[in-house]
Amino acid sequence: MTRLRRDPRAERTAIRVAAGTRPRYDRTAKPAGGRPRRDPRAERAGQRVPGASRPRFDLSPIILSQALHGDRPVVAETRPRPAPEAAPRIVVVEDPAFLVAVVPDATGGRLSGHDRQVLGAARTLAGREGGVVVVSAGPCEGCGPAGADRHVVLDDPGPDPAARAATIAAALADLEPRHVLFPESLDGGDLARRIAVRMGVALFDNAEVVAAAGLVRPARGRRVEQRAAPGRLATVAADAVPDHAGAPREARVLTVATAPAPASRLLSTERIPADPATVPLALAEFVTAAGNGLTDLDTFRQVVAALRATPGASRVLCDAGLMPRHTQVGASGTVLAATCYFALGISGAPQHLQGIAGCEHVVAVNTDLHASMIERAGLAIVQDAQAVMPALLRLLAQEAGEQEAGHPAGDPS
Known part of the structure; x- marks a missing residue:
């Protein structure tokens, strides 16, 4: 079979537009043959x-x-815009077969990451038939999305740990939960042991596996695993159980009968914070880190001191000897679990982002709008960190001056 021979001149003549003095051609016209x-x-x-x-x-x-x-x-496709996603349905349990209580730390009136993990463990023990109740001394936000069906808000008994334990133990006696879970933290672990002594119940501490079939914890330097059926009281280790990933719960407010807090023999209590400059990065709550985009390290140290943060750095600065090796943040340095991470001049290498994956809030300052750290941050400032640091120091000094003016010396308030 023979193919027709193309005639380029004829094809060009066929698409020529007659109007105008200069030759014009219609390139959209379909030729008589061929492609x-x-x-x-x-x-x-x-x-x-x-x-x-x-x-x-x-x-x-x-x-x-x-x-x-x-x-x-060829026409522009007019596809309908996707409808906005409906709000997730709130799960309501009207009459739970039993209750699993959670006593969170709730520092500052909000759940910590460890508290949410304990609520995830409580949801595992509750299953479909049970309900999870949060017992907090004072207000606590975000209990419903974290998996709580009920919420008991107690009057804050103050900093006395004995009074706090007595108040919560009275509330638990009125609720009669099947299980009570605490975070294995400095405050949660101490409270759990005080309540265990007050109630005369054994405590299964530092559980790393929580399931309806049983609890598992390490022992003897992590060479042995101890297993036990879920008991009345238990503490959950940090980063051992995932958060609740299901639909939000109702978190209906309950009122329980509590006995008045016993008179405390303590004259005063005061929490002495640790020096943030000496706190290990793995235990720090607020970390301010410098990256390769930062040249004025003296001003950076002033910012860290003014914010009362723990200093950190990227691998580039540590390799150059500008910051100590123990301040390196990342998969090859220290993996953080801080509440807030403030990054100055850090672009966000993959190994650095792995090191801050557990941080709850990230604030980033960088000149590159498309930097990975800017995308990771909850609050991003697209600006040179060298200009942001002096402005931040001025604002902090102004705020400190206003506080001193509002509370002069000798004012007991």
């Missing part, structure tokens, strides 16, 4: 998604096929 000529501009216009502030294009195979074949017109 149609591509029109990249029409193809690009057909792929554009309407309604977007920035140019967006749909590169799906259907649209490309329509653009490449001349037998179908």
